[in-house]
Amino acid sequence: MSQTKVLILDEHRGAPPELLAALESLQAEVHRRTPGETLALAPGALGRADVLLVSARLAPATVKAVARRLDDEGQQPTVVAFADHDLHLLGSHIQAGSDYLVPPFYPELVRARLRTCHERAELGRTLEDVAAHAELLSYERELEIGREIQLGFLPDALPSPEDWEIDVRFRPARTVAGDFYDVFELVNRRRLALVVADVCDKGVGAALFMALIRSLLRHTAEQSGLQSLIAADLLNETHVWEEQTRAIPVVGATPLLNAVVGTNNYLTRNHIRQGYFATLFFGVLDPVTGNLVYINGGHNPPVLVSPDGSEPVLLEPTGPAVGVIPDVTFSLGYAQISPGDTLFIYTDGVTEARSDSGRFFGDEQLIKQLTEAAVRGEELLDHMDGALGEFVGPAEQSDDITMMAVHRRTAGAVPADRPVPQRRDS
């Protein structure tokens, strides 16, 4: 054992002379202080202590206060109570968990006593560390299982209809995420559902609600797809679209409305007390014409970028966030994705990405980067990734980031030499 550092605690800075002599002969480094002095010392001024030798005349609560103070500085010295004559005072200290030292204070006896105290304390600490570490490991394992299950709530692969490129970047800030995206076929594969959503807050709570909301949206949309197809076939849908009328049915509008309204009603009816909600963009695309009907529930407006340099179009909210206001009305929005255009759908993790100095990436920078970028899907996401990475620098990612690019190829364009689109996680 290297030189033992001993802090003696007593109201009168006293200690039995034989004990002091024994410590001296053991070449221990000894400091004597009153509890008041010790507690009043500035942080860091306490110095190291391996052993806290406390007079049995002190109240155990006072000893505890000093031990807590040392613990604040990352020190857990072995606490040993000593008594000279008044041995009966040791009882309450032993009950409080201290070790004890009684006369005669022969150097060899004191040394042996301090060593066993020290070793026992070390062992106790090691066991506590092991237990805490094991607990942490088991949490981490559970969280990792949660992450894997959550990935199962994202599509395995994205559909790739002719003349379309759909790409996604998905980067959770923590092990589990509140963001999600979905792409799936509707009404006998004649329509494509595009969903990007952000469940408020972070962590496990948001992840549980992500699973619920994703399932409600998808299930409801898939179940209500066919009725609308029959209804729309009775009308002339193309005509309906050209009129820009809000008349329903437009193919896909029924599953869209059912999914969003149904999910909002379910959440406000069953979960309003938990206060979780999602902002979401849910679009239903006709891959043949490029017509898009959508609901934007309080979500950051997706940006429609054209290669011809015209102003990007923002698909603004058509209703509030989903899961907050019972029986609220959601309107439908309409847009047209022309050949060469790209629709960029994202979550607030993009615009609220922060630089080292705390600045936000922001809407203006987003639009600027989108118009500067090559408008093809994958390249656009690469460009945005690069711009974000450069902006954020070494700062930690604070929120989930999801980006989806929906690109319509120009007529006759040769598809890029690329594998089947896969989910890109990191």
Place this chain on the structure above:
Amino acid sequence: MSFDGTLSVSEGIATIEVKGELDASTAPRFHDLVDQAAEQGAVRLEIDARHLGFLASAGLRSLVFARQKMGDEVRIAVIGATEPVSRTIRLAGFDHSIELIDA
């Protein structure tokens, strides 16, 4: 990130002044203040947001909590919100259930 919140109640009107950033890490402190305001039986809750620089989605969730906690008959107003904060509230469509004043 920094956050500071103070509650004062006068003649049934509870005022919570929020400064700094309301996000996942600071929202619990805001919830505590809302709890206290509700316990004191305030009939109106005013959130003084003149010095609130950022409202994350966890902060929006705090507003939902405030709405729940105070009950339907209590009017809630966010006063003097900065542009980024009022935009976040409007974007999510919460300006229908919570009054935005001087924003």
